[in-house]
Amino acid sequence: MNHTEKIQHSLKKRHAREKRFRLYGLLSVSISILFLLSLLGDIGFKGMPAFWQTKVKLDIHLDPERLGLGPNPDQDDLFQANYQRLIADTLTRMFPDAKTRQQRRALKNLVSKSAAYELRDAVIANPQLLGQTRPFWFLAKDDVDVYMKGRIDRNLPESQRRIKDYQLAWIDTLKSQGRLKQGFNTTFFTNSDSREPEQAGIRGAFTGSMLTMLVTLSLAFPIGVLAALYLEEFAPQNNRWVDLIEININNLAAVPSIVFGLLGLAVFIGFFGVPRSAPLAGGLVLTLMTLPTIIITSRAAIKAVPNSIREAALALGASKTQVAFGHVLPLSLPGILTGTIIGMAQALGETAPLLLIGMVAFVADVPHSIFDPSTALPVQIYLWADSPERAFVERTSAAIIVLLLFLMAMNALAVFMRKKFENKW
Amino acid sequence: MELGQHISQRYNQELENIRNQVLKMGGLVEQQSINAVKALLNHDPELAREVASRDDEVNSMEVAIDEECTRVIAKRQPAASDLRLVVAVIKTITDLERIGDEAQKIALYAQKLSLRDTVNDMHSELAHLSRRVLDTLRDSLHAFARLDANQAVETLGQDKHIDKEFENLSRLLITHMMEDPRRIKSALRVNWCARSLERIGDHAQNLCEYVIYLVKGKDVRHKSLEHIRAKHFPMDDEETPFVTPKLAD
Amino acid sequence: MTLDKTALVVDNNNNSTEVNLTGSASDTADMLDMTIGETVGKALLEDAKLNVRHANVFYGDKQAIHDISLDIGKNEVLAMIGPSGCGKSTFLRCLNRMNDTIPICRVEGSFLLDGEDIYDRRQDPVLLRSRVGMVFQKPNPFPKSIYDNVAYGVRLHGLAKNRAELDEIVEKSLRRAGLFNEVKDDLHKPGTGLSGGQQQRLCIARTIAIDPEVILMDEPTSALDPIATALIEELITELSEKYTIAIVTHSMQQAARVSNRTAYFHMGKLVEVNDTDSVFTTPQHPLTENYITGRFG
Numbered sequence: 001m002n003h004t005e006k007i008q009h010s011l012k013k014r015h016a017r018e019k020r021f022r023l024y025g026l027l028s029v030s031i032s033i034l035f036l037l038s039l040l041g042d043i044g045f046k047g048m049p050a051f052w053q054t055k056v057k058l059d060i061h062l063d064p065e066r067l068g069l070g071p072n073p074d075q076d077d078l079f080q081a082n083y084q085r086l087i088a089d090t091l092t093r094m095f096p097d098a099k100t101r102q103q104r105r106a107l108k109n110l111v112s113k114s115a116a117y118e119l120r121d122a123v124i125a126n127p128q129l130l131g132q133t134r135p136f137w138f139l140a141k142d143d144v145d146v147y148m149k150g151r152i153d154r155n156l157p158e159s160q161r162r163i164k165d166y167q168l169a170w171i172d173t174l175k176s177q178g179r180l181k182q183g184f185n186t187t188f189f190t191n192s193d194s195r196e197p198e199q200a201g202i203r204g205a206f207t208g209s210m211l212t213m214l215v216t217l218s219l220a221f222p223i224g225v226l227a228a229l230y231l232e233e234f235a236p237q238n239n240r241w242v243d244l245i246e247i248n249i250n251n252l253a254a255v256p257s258i259v260f261g262l263l264g265l266a267v268f269i270g271f272f273g274v275p276r277s278a279p280l281a282g283g284l285v286l287t288l289m290t291l292p293t294i295i296i297t298s299r300a301a302i303k304a305v306p307n308s309i310r311e312a313a314l315a316l317g318a319s320k321t322q323v324a325f326g327h328v329l330p331l332s333l334p335g336i337l338t339g340t341i342i343g344m345a346q347a348l349g350e351t352a353p354l355l356l357i358g359m360v361a362f363v364a365d366v367p368h369s370i371f372d373p374s375t376a377l378p379v380q381i382y383l384w385a386d387s388p389e390r391a392f393v394e395r396t397s398a399a400i401i402v403l404l405l406f407l408m409a410m411n412a413l414a415v416f417m418r419k420k421f422e423n424k425w
Numbered sequence: 426m427e428l429g430q431h432i433s434q435r436y437n438q439e440l441e442n443i444r445n446q447v448l449k450m451g452g453l454v455e456q457q458s459i460n461a462v463k464a465l466l467n468h469d470p471e472l473a474r475e476v477a478s479r480d481d482e483v484n485s486m487e488v489a490i491d492e493e494c495t496r497v498i499a500k501r502q503p504a505a506s507d508l509r510l511v512v513a514v515i516k517t518i519t520d521l522e523r524i525g526d527e528a529q530k531i532a533l534y535a536q537k538l539s540l541r542d543t544v545n546d547m548h549s550e551l552a553h554l555s556r557r558v559l560d561t562l563r564d565s566l567h568a569f570a571r572l573d574a575n576q577a578v579e580t581l582g583q584d585k586h587i588d589k590e591f592e593n594l595s596r597l598l599i600t601h602m603m604e605d606p607r608r609i610k611s612a613l614r615v616n617w618c619a620r621s622l623e624r625i626g627d628h629a630q631n632l633c634e635y636v637i638y639l640v641k642g643k644d645v646r647h648k649s650l651e652h653i654r655a656k657h658f659p660m661d662d663e664e665t666p667f668v669t670p671k672l673a674d
Numbered sequence: 675m676t677l678d679k680t681a682l683v684v685d686n687n688n689n690s691t692e693v694n695l696t697g698s699a700s701d702t703a704d705m706l707d708m709t710i711g712e713t714v715g716k717a718l719l720e721d722a723k724l725n726v727r728h729a730n731v732f733y734g735d736k737q738a739i740h741d742i743s744l745d746i747g748k749n750e751v752l753a754m755i756g757p758s759g760c761g762k763s764t765f766l767r768c769l770n771r772m773n774d775t776i777p778i779c780r781v782e783g784s785f786l787l788d789g790e791d792i793y794d795r796r797q798d799p800v801l802l803r804s805r806v807g808m809v810f811q812k813p814n815p816f817p818k819s820i821y822d823n824v825a826y827g828v829r830l831h832g833l834a835k836n837r838a839e840l841d842e843i844v845e846k847s848l849r850r851a852g853l854f855n856e857v858k859d860d861l862h863k864p865g866t867g868l869s870g871g872q873q874q875r876l877c878i879a880r881t882i883a884i885d886p887e888v889i890l891m892d893e894p895t896s897a898l899d900p901i902a903t904a905l906i907e908e909l910i911t912e913l914s915e916k917y918t919i920a921i922v923t924h925s926m927q928q929a930a931r932v933s934n935r936t937a938y939f940h941m942g943k944l945v946e947v948n949d950t951d952s953v954f955t956t957p958q959h960p961l962t963e964n965y966i967t968g969r970f971g
Contacts, residue, residue: 237777308814312877315772315808316827316884317800331817430969502927504966505957642956 043404047397053185053198054140054148056111056174058090061133062123069130078124083116084108087138095170106167110174112139112198139187140180142197142391144171148182151390162390188398192364193380197391200384202399204366208279208359208374209348209406215283215370216290216347221340223287224294225329228336231295232302233324253292260289261353269357277358277373285357286347293346297339301332334421341414345407351378377403436501440510443493447514447521450486451566454521457483457528458562458625462555465535465618466548476532483525487518506639513639517569520628520635524562527621527628534618538611547615550597554590558622558629561587565632574640577633578658581650587626594619714959715948716935719745723888723918724769729783731764731773731942738764742783742944744937746888751910751919753933753950755926757965760939762922766890768792769920770806771799787888804831807886811893813873815865815880820857823865823876824848827884843883851879852909871902878909882917889913891921895928907932926966930954938962 064073066089067081091107092098098107115138122136123129143162146152148171158165174180192204235242264285268274274281305328313323329336354360359375360383367374375383377399384396431437457476464473494511497503503511561583568577598612598619637645637657645653722745731739739761746752754762764773771792773779785792792802804827815823824844827833834840844861848854853875857868865876874894881889891910895903910919910932923929929936930950937947938961946959957963964970 306814308810308812309816310775311772311808311810312814312816312880313826314775315770315803315810316830316880317804318830319800322830327816430964432968432970436968501968504926504930504954505963507967508955642952 043397043400045397046394047399047401049149049151050188050391050394050398051185052149052182053187054145054180054182055137056140056144057135057137057179057181058087058094058111058115059133059135060086060090060119062086062119062130064130067130073127073130075124078127079120081120081123083119083123084113086119087111087115095173097166103166106164107170109141110144110167110170112141113196114139114199137181139198142389143167144180145198146390147171148180149394188395192366193362193375193383194364197387197389197395200392200395202377202380202402204363205375205377205380205399206402207366208282208363209376209378211279211367211370211374212282212286212354212359212376213344213348215280216286217340217344219283219287220290220294220343220347224291224340224343225298225336227291228295228298228302229324229329232299233328234320249292249295253296256352257289257350258352258356260285261356263288264353264357275371275373277361277363277375278371279359279367279374279376280370281357282354282359282374282376283370285353286350289350289353290343290347293343294336294340297342298332298336301335301339302328304335305331334418337417337421338414341410341417345410348407348410349378349403351376351382354379355382377406433501439493439497439501440503440507443490443497443511443514446486446490446493447517448566448570450483450490450518450521451569453479453486454483454525454528455559455562455566457525458531459559461528461531461535462559462622465531465538466552466555468535468538470536473532473535477529477536480525480529483522487522490518491515506642509639509642513635517632517635520631524625524628527625530621531618534614534621538614538618547594547597547601547612550590550594551615551619554587554594554619555622557583557587557590558626561626562629565629565636568633568636572636572640574637575658577636577640578650578653580633581630581653584626584630587623591619591623713743713944714946714962715953717744717937717944717947719747721748722746723748723750723788724920725784725786725789726765726769727784727786729765729768729781729785731761731768731782732780733776734778738942739768740942744944744947746918746920747935748918749914749916750935751914751921751933753929753936754920754922754939755924755929755936755965756939756945758924761942762937762939763892765939766892766920766922767808769888769890770803770808772803772808774799804884805886806888806890807881807884808890808892809874809877809881809894811896813870813877813897815868815873815876817864817866819862820848820865820868820876821861824879824883827880831884833884847879847883848876850882850913851875852905852912853879869902871898871905874898874902874906875909878906878913882913886917888918888920891919891923893922893924896924903928926954938965940965 063086064070066085067083069077069081073081088104088108091110092104095107098104115136118138119136140148143152144167147154147163147168152161152163154161154163154168163171171180187199188201190203191199191201194200231242231246264281268281268284269276274284309327309331310323313327314320318326354376358373360379361373361375362383363373363375365372381396381399381403384392384399431440457479460472461476463469464471464476494515497511501507561580564576564580564583567573568580595616598616602609602612631646634644634646637643637653641657643657645657724746726745727743729739729742729744730737742761742765744765754766756762767773768781768785769787769792773781781793787802787805791797816826818826821844824847825834825840828840828843834843845854848857853872856872857863857876865873868876874897878889878894894910895906898906907928910921913919914934921929921932933950935947936950936953938945938953938957938959940961946953946957946962948958952958953962954966957966
């Protein structure tokens with residue numbers, strides 16, 4: 001056997017091994033894609049209906065008498081009037097077959113409790129409506145909504161359904177009269193959290209998350225970048241203290257996030273008296289969590305700047321600071337930005353530390369500043385996932401979809417920024 | 426001075442090859458000179474013819490070495506001692522070729538002179554001169570072969586003896602010519618031979634100068650012997666490898 | 675009569691000569707075993723631009739440069755040659771304190787630029803580097819436009835009063851670096867888009883834009899093709915009319931072509947420094963000879 005033959009002999013084996021390895025790789029990639037797709041599919045399937053909401057049309061006679069209003073009601077009177085009664089009247093009139101107490105309550109629960117508020121706001125906005133009969137579209141109660149989306153099987157025995165037979169009959173009647181329609185669920189984006197699923201929205205949590213991110217970004221980015229710049233460009237090398245700091249930063253990146261929550265609770269809220277549940281507290285805690293990531297990625301980006309550039313600037317008589325800010329920072333900026341955005345994305349998805357500093361509270365208001373109590377998107381998801389109502393399941397998934405889209409947007413921004421700054425030259 | 430030890434083995438071989446070819450050419454030229462003188466003194470037209478015919482060999486060797494030197498310069502860009510070697514070789518082969526020409530001339534005269542037995546009475550003087558010249562040639566080739574600057578400068582001193590011998594011989598020939606005008610023609614021929622021998626001596630001097638240039642890096646052409654000795658061979662001709670000037674602050 | 679004896683022993687079949695190499699050859703062999711000793715040749719000059727005396731440079735515990743004394747004359751091109759790791763680049767970088775950026779580097783000895791101590795406590799490295807410019811091995815233009823590259827140092831030191839003056843300096847520097855005609859229409863294109871040779875000339879233009887007194891060049895053509903190299907070498911010769919230039923090079927031919935004086939470094943010591951002509955024809959130290967002729971050191 002000469003060399004060529006020997007090599008040919010072994011070649012078969014080698015090719016087989018190569019093929020096998022490629023197959024394994026393909027297999028593992030397919031499995032990951034399968035997992036991802038099933039996750040996204042599940043969330044999408046569950047969450048997409050939440051973006052549609054069933055509405056009910058009721059012709060309301062705005063009778064000032066039933067509202068208990070005098071001839072010339074002022075703003076306060078209008079605000080405090082009992083609009084709920086009008087809705088109940090209307091429904092009773094439409095479905096007189098509701099006899100028992102239980103059935104009457106069920107009848108009232110065809111529309112959301114928010115219907116009364118909507119009516120009130122309409123009257124206050126336009127007092128001329130009093131005395132007239134007008135059609136209004138109200139949010140349907142969550143059970144009606146869920147049924148309309150086909151998530152309740154009417155063939156099940158009545159005892160196993162949330163909706164009783166007489167309710168089904170009413171819904172069918174409303175449907176046949178064209179009084180039910182499904183529209184885009186704006187409430188989900190404009191409302192804050194609520195006990196009533198059909199009224200619950202993510203605006204409060206979203207705003208809370210944004211404010212928290214703002215605090216985190218405005219603290220973590222400058223501190224992280226300056227720390228990285230100092231450690232790479234100015235700190236004495238082979239110094240025990242610098243080494244110690246380096247090791248600590250690396251360790252900090254590996255600390256479980258809940259520990260940061262405990263720290264935040266003890267230091268920021270306990271010691272410095274930062275308001276509980278506020279985005280400020282959340283932002284501070286997430287800053288602690290993000291800093292190591294930003295410092296480590298920034299240092300890597302700064303290290304990647306070729307030394308020849310530093311030398312060139314130094315040789316022309318630039319000072320160390322001029323080199324660091326005039327050359328090193330701009331050249332490492334794409335990498336730093338990428339790292340920062342990845343760190344921010346991590347922080348955005350973080351739940352555990354926020355639970356500890358009280359951002360888990362039920363907050364029905366949209367926060368207006370970083371000092372207002374608030375929740376965050378992931379915490380909202382956690383809260384909703386805990387709720388028993390069927391309608392909250394789809395809202396949980398919808399919130400996850402929003403969070404994922406937000407994260408994707410951030411990552412896309414990171415890619416865009418890197419490309420933009422790299423393409424500069 | 427070492428030719429070897431280059432990082433490039435082939436460069437070593439090329440330089441070695443050039444040197445060997447020069448030594449070979451030197452050997453050939455020396456042999457030619459010896460044979461020419463032999464033919465002249467022993468009236469051997471056969472040997473003289475052989476010498477005349479072998480001159481082409483010398484010429485072609487010169488061309489071959491010249492080409493080889495050009496190649497080395499183009500390919501290797503020799504520096505320092507290597508450069509001096511190549512330059513010295515280029516010059517040396519020119520002088521060797523001239524020596525070969527002179528030997529050829531002597532051989533031609535030897536052929537003509539041998540027809541008439543007229544130079545017998547000048548034989549010893551001619552023999553004396555040729556011995557000096559051939560000794561000088563041998564010494565200078567030795568100096569080149571061993572790259573021995575000391576021997577080279579030693580050999581340079583021989584020139585004045587040769588010049589003296591040549592002068593004596595010329596005077597003797599003139600005397601002969603005045604005594605017997607019929608012998609003017611052959612005497613002139615003998616004079617030409619002596620002249621050629623003297624030229625060979627001069628070329629041998631040149632070879633020595635090249636050796637000194639090659640070893641010492643100093644061009645000693647057109648300088649008096651005393652000057653050369655004083656400047657480049659101080660301390661009683663013992664060689665100093667290089668000067669180490671004191672570094673003043 | 676010794677007519678029958680030929681003087682030479684020549685063996686045609688064998689390349690090695692049987693003639694014993696005597697004389698200076700044995701001296702050379704002896705020299706190789708000797709310590710390098712004191713610098714050979716003409717290390718000190720009168721009225722020099724840079725005077726270096728007893729320079730010792732350490733990297734941590736390792737001594738990179740051993741007691742080097744060397745002068746660089748006004749408008750002189752000094753070439754520094756030697757094998758890798760011989761300390762020539764280290765020495766060059768001492769002349770504008772680029773070694774300051776290496777924390778473990780320690781420099782001893784006196785370095786005088788026009789009689790001023792480079793390493794004096796009061797000497798500002800920023801000012802020093804504006805007087806002693808440097809061109810590096812790899813062309814390292816900033817990722818900015820050609821114009822900004824050249825204008826960088828000028829702006830940094832505030833050497834131009836207004837835009838027009840800056841334009842003039844940029845053009846003049848590019849012209850002097852022999853680059854202006856090639857890039858005059860592309861002044862606002864990135865400097866990194868130029869060819870290697872053009873980039874290096876851009877770096878030279880950038881260096882001469884702040885009008886230094888001395889230009890240090892650390893293997894400026896080692897990354898360039900022969901034509902770009904020839905252009906740079908031509909440029910060095912032209913620049914030497916105005917500037918003092920110290921160039922480190924691995925190409926001995928380059929040192930021979932561009933320099934007035936050549937210094938040979940070996941193992942952190944200055945072995946020999948002399949006029950380039952004499953170094954390349956008749957080096958005095960056997961180590962120099964070995965290096966120049968490509969022999970084992």
